[in-house]
Amino acid sequence: MTFKNQIILIILILGLPIVSNAQVITFKKYYSTDRRDYGHSIKQTEDNGFIIGGCLDNLITLIKTDSLGNVEWKNSIDTCTIYSNIKVYIPTTDEFLILAEDIQLIKTDRLGNVIWNYTLIDSVNDEGLGIYELIIDKNGKYVMVGTSRSDYYDHNMGVLKVNINGEIEWYKEYGQDTILVGAGIAIDNNNNYVLLGNTLRVLESGTGFQPGDVYFLKVDSFGNQLSQSYLANERRTSAIDIINNGSDNFSILYRSYPDPPEPNSYYHISEITPSGIEGKIFTFNNTLRYPRTISETSDGGFIVGGFVTKLNQFGTIEWETNTVSWEVIQTNDDGYAIIGNRCVQDCDGNWEIYGGPEPDYDVFFLKLDEYGFLYQEINNLKIQPNPFTKTGMITFPNLNNEVHNIRIYDTYGRLARNYEDINDGKQPIYKGELRVGMYILELSNDEQRQYLKFIIN
Template identity: 25%
Template sequence: MVGKSLTPMYDPMMAVPRVFSAMRKGRIHSKGLRISRMAEISVILLLTIALAFAQVSPIHTVAAAKPQPPSSTSATWAKAYNIPYSYSLAESVAQTSSGGYVVGASCTAAAVTTPNCNTLSEPTAMVMRVDSSGNIQSQTQYNYLKYPYSTPLNLIRPTSDGGAIFAGNAQFGCPGTGQTSCGLIVKVDLSGNVQWSNDLQFSTSSSYGPLTWPLDLHQTTDGGYVVAGYAFAPAASYNPFVAKLSSVGQIQWQHVFVDPNSQYGAAYAVEQTPDGGYVVLGESTYYVSASYTASEILVFKLDPTGTLAWQHDYSIGTDSYAETLALTSDGGFILGGLVSISSANSYSSSVLLLKLDSTGNPQFAKTYAPSGSISDLAITGVQQTSDGGYAFSGYYFQNTVYDERAWLVKTDSAGKVQWDRTYGADVQYSSRKFYSFQQTSDGGFIAAGSTNQFNGGDNSLWLVKTDSNGNIAGCNDFQTQSDVSGSVSVTVSISDLKATPDSFTYVADTLSSVPGPLKTSKEC
C-alpha cells in the first residue's frame, strides 16, 4: 500500500475514479483526466453495450478451457458501419453459435437527418448482429421513454436463456429517481423484450447524487448474476462494491469493501471461479503526501457468500492501473493494465500483463510499449488463447504521424511477443481504436472499435476479423509493428479491505426500442 508518485492530487468530488465508457478508454482514473487527442469525437460516445441476445455462445465460463491449437483456416475481413452526419462506436463483440457476431455499440447524430441515430444529439444504445462475413442481420436501438438522452447501457452480457443482461450508469440523470449518476441493471429475453429493469443506488448519497456505477457483471452457475463496480459509499468516499443477484434480479448479498488507508478505489472486473467464489480486479489510490497520490492494482478473492478469502495490492512502477481480467486454464488469472514510470526528466507508460496463480501470487509481470514516440496508450481487453498463450487489444497515439492506431498483440505462455499488429492506414489525424476483442472458433480474432476514415471524419463502428496470426487476407491496411517489451518487479502486500454491508434501492424503469440505421462500408 506504500507508493511513491509524482502524480498530482485531485479532488475526488470532481471526478469518479474512472469512467467505464468511451471516455474511460481515454484513461480517466484517480490520477486525473488523461484523454486522447481525438477525444472531441469519442468523449461524447459514453455508452457501451457488449454482446447480444439470440444464439450467443457463452464467453464467460467458470473454468477456463484447456488450451488447444488454432485451426489452420480462417475467414478475414474489415468493415465499417455508419450513416452520414452521425458518430457510431463499437465497444463489445462476441461470436455467436451460428458463427456470426453480436456487437454492443452506441450511435449519436451530429445533425438532424433521416435515418438518424438520435435526434437529440445524444448517444443511443445499440445492438447489432452480423453474419460470419460481417453482413448486417439485425440492429436495434434502445432509449428511455422519458429520458432518451440518458440511456446508460454501458455493458451487456449474454445469458443462458438466449437473452442478455445490461448494466450501466445514467449520464445525465436517473429516469426513475430524477437523481444523478445512479446505476442501472436490465434483463431482456431472447427477442430483446425487457423482463426487468431497475435503477440502483446505495443508501449513502451526497449533493452530487447517489454515485453508483456497475462496471462489470456476469451470469453465475446458479443462473443469477454477480455485479462489481464502485459506490460513493460509505462516508462519502469511492469504494469497490460487489453484489450477487438472483435470476430475477433480487439481491442475495452485497458488500462495499473499504480500505481505511485508501483515498478512493473501485472494482473494474469480476469473474466467477471454479470453486463457486469470485475474483475481483480493482484499484486503490493512496496519498503519498498532501499533494501527490499513488495507484496500485488490487485483487481480492471472495467465497460464494461474498466473504473475503484473500486480498493483495500489487505495486509496480510509479503507478499501476487495473483494466481487464480473465481466468486461465491452470486455475489462475491473467490481468491487463498500465504501468507508469516517472523520473526527474521523463514519464512513460506501458501495457502490463500480470499472471497470477490461484491464490494471487505473481508468476510473471511483463510490459509492452510500441516503439517510437507514442502517448495515450490503452489496453482494452486480455484473454488466454487456444494455444495457451495470451492476446490483448488496445490503441495508442503515434506522435510522429499524429494518428491513433488500433493495436492487437499475441504472446506465448510466458508473455513473449509472437506478433504485433496495428490496423488502419497511417494517415495524419486518422483515428482507429479497438475497444473489445475475442478469439474466434477458427483460431482467428474479431475486434471491435471505431474508425474516422469512412464517414467524412466522423467515427464509424468498425469490425476487424483476422486469422490466427493477426493478418487480413488481401488487405494492405494493417502493419507489423515492433515493440519494446520487458519484465518488471512486483511488490505484493496484503491490503486492508473490510466488507461493509450496504443496501441498494431499486426503482423500476422502462426502455423503448427501434430499428437501427447503420449501413456497411466494406474496407477489405
C-alpha cells in the same frame, strides 16, 4: 520485424501462396446512422454470428450479424450518451444481457426484445456507484464490480450480485480503510469471485489522485472476504483487467509508473496464484498501446484489446495492429473479432472546447485471421514489369485515398527500402543500390498487410 512478418517472409521465399486458412473468414464492416455511433462490445453467438452492443444515435443498440458481419437485425432499446460504455453478454442461447451506464442492466430475448430493464442504482441507494465489469457465475447469477463514491475522497470497491430476474441478492463495499476503486472481476473453479482493484493516493496538493497499488481480493459467493493482497507496491500502478487462465490461476493486466517519473510507463501481464501470490511477470516498455482488455487464446497466449496485440505464452509479441478497439475476442475459427469506432467527419477533437461541429463516428467490425491478417483484394497488388531491370511500378486499388506504407525486404528479412504516406495507389521503384535477386514487397495501412514477391534482374 515481428514474428508474424518473419513467418510470412519465409512462406513467400519458399514459394508458397499467401492465402487465408479456408476455415478462417475475414472481413471489414461499418454500421452507422446519421449521428455519432459507437461500438463497444462484441460476442460470438451459437450460430457463429455475432452480437454487437453500442450507442448508436444516442440509443443503446444491439446489432445481430451473421458469420460474415451482415446485419440480421438491429434493435434500439433505451437512451445513452457519447460517454456510455455498452457491454453485451450471453447468459443463455436464448438471451442477451446489456450492462450500460449508471448500472443499468437490461435483458432481452434472442431477437433483442426487452424482457426487463432495471436501473440498479436506485435499488442500492448509492448515487455514486459506477459499475465497470460483469461476470456470469457458475449458477447463472450476474456479479458486477465497480466503484462507490460517497464524496470526493471516499472511494470504495462496490460489488453487486443479481439473479436471473434482475433482483439484487446482495451489495457490498470493500476497502473502507483506504481509497479503492474496482477494475475487474473473474471467477475461480469453486465459484468464488476474484476482484481486481486499485488504491489511489491523494496528491500532495490535496486535490486529485495518483495511482497507488494493484489490489487483489477474493470473496465467496455471499461476498465474504477470503483473502487479499497488494501487488507491485514498490511503484505506482493502475489495474486494467483480470482473467482466469483455466488452471485456477489468474492473469492480470496492469500499468506501472516509474518513480521518479520517466517519459514511458510500463505494462505488465502477471500470473497470480489462487492465494494471491504474484508469479511470472511479462513487462512491456510502452509497447502495449492503450490496452483495455486481456483474454487467453487457444494456443496459450494472450490477445490484448486497445491497439490489438497478440502475445504468445512467453509474453513475446507475435503481431499487432494500428486498429483501436473497444473489445477483441477470439472466434470459433481461431480468428479474431474486433469492435471499435472510426471518425468520418470533423475529427479534430476540439469541438467540446472550442465549439463547432461535433465529430461523426461509425461503428467498425473487423474480422482477422489467426495471424492478424485481413484478406481483402490481396490479388490486386501488382508490380510491373516483374522481373524488372531498372524501374518497376507498384500499383494497388485505393479508391478512398487511404494512406499506405511500402517496405521492401531481402530474402534474409532485412529491410532494404521504405516508402511512406502513399495515397494515390502507385509507387515507382528504382533498382538503385538494390542487388539482383528476389525481394518481398509489403503493402500496409492501419488495418491490413499484403505481400508480393518480385525479382530484379
